[in-house]
Amino acid sequence: MRRPTSLSRRAFCACLACGLAAPRAMASDPSVPPAVGAVEVKGTLEPHLNVAKSENHATPHVALTLDACSGHVDMRILSVLMDEEIPATIFVTARWLRKNAEALALLKSRPDLFELENHGLNHVPAIDRPGTVYGIPTAGSMEAVVSEVENGAKWMVKDGLAAPRWFRGATARYTPASITAIEGLGYRIAGFSLNGDQGASLPAGAVAKRIAAARDGDVIISHVNHPERDSGAGVAKGVLALKARGAVFVRLDTLEGREVAGMVRQ
Template sequence: MSSPLRLSRRAFCACLACALAAPRALAAMPEAASAVPSAGPEVLKETVEPRLTVAKGGNRAAPHVALTLDACSGHVDMRILSVLIEGEIPATIFVTARWLRRNAEALALLKGRPDLFELENHGLNHVPAIDRPGTVYGIATAGSMEAVVGEVENGAKWMVKDGLDAPRWFRGATARYTPAAIAAIEAMGYRIAGYSLNADQGATLPAAAVAKRIAAARDGDVIIAHVNHPERYSGEGVARGIEALKAKGAVFVRLDTLDGKEIAGVAQQ
């Protein structure tokens, strides 16, 4: 992995999910930006949304799925973690440096179960990995390639600082990228973590809708949901949906177990 670049001091914004409820203030980090960049034009149409699926198990009644959970900022939803731990269900969790600094106890819990939890890179401050000024879903982007690289590499730096393994996968805020940003991130040795099933729409959906989506996961799906909003109803739905999948015999796989049979692609806006 190449040496970290300094993150632009214009590149500090909340993630889509976290912007709805989580506090925006954060104790300063050496690499962190200190100001929210001014709003620019919406660049959604200029970005792509990577898709990822895993090898199918061949049994629709007991699908092979990868459960991926984003920890953007805020706190930890123990309704979800408790289901995973009690059910011995593996998952890949994408963490930001902001979340790590606020959740030492949860981090210790995750580190204590390496058999279940794979922790991967969600960035330093959860800034969209888009190398041009503007917004995505109204959220300010990194704005330059230097800022994109800094978001990725400094996120990894904080993970290692907290005793985690160097990450191999990256998922950026809003899960949208420019093609140039994807190429740059992959050149750093990362794989982009797309998905095929959006379970909670940034932790905004009601519990019943989230549970229904997850329970209906198909063979080969990569599920994305959030584990950092204990104050919202969507987390209850994530927990119920996972329980429903396990009850029908679903096989849960982590991204670090993929052997090249996964399918990657992009969805254009």
């Protein structure tokens, strides 16, 4: 699908004026401590996503999505996925791609397993209001949101990857206006239903327990860019436990409109 590089004036104004109703629920725990004196943006939305459930409860369907924000690659996770032939959708930033040429080559060598999608240019939250989300400075304007999304995609294509169809912003939170803008650029926003590692902040045991307990239809979010943290070992262990339960792993590029999406308001 061809995507415009910028919003028309009419679309831009519509994005600024739009609003979405959403049920209230507990927000995800922050993955980054707030900066001292930071002003957190309120009223953001966290899209949720579930894949279609299995017709056989003995073989739950789950989607494993992994964020590669910056830093390096956690081979504890990738090795398990390759050895066990487990497919996953990986969201990459241009920052991560620039630093991890060898890991990128490895991912590109297994297109049967790995779907690569857009996590933005510089891992800046796709929020069009000035402030912070979980202590991370936001894009701050609609023009900056569009730049974060579109330039992340351009960098992926530059590195020989297919044009992405899904987008997940830093912190996975958005405003109603930024959701409308991103979808207007032709992307689907990748929500989730199970936070496996809380921004790679949890100990391995807690991560493994969360992921191993995934339910039929869950979309799992975790991180594959922190080999120095304990959480990655838990991701690998939890995924192995899921496979032992008979889980069927699906990628987001296989979804055909039967998934269920929703919103959680901060």
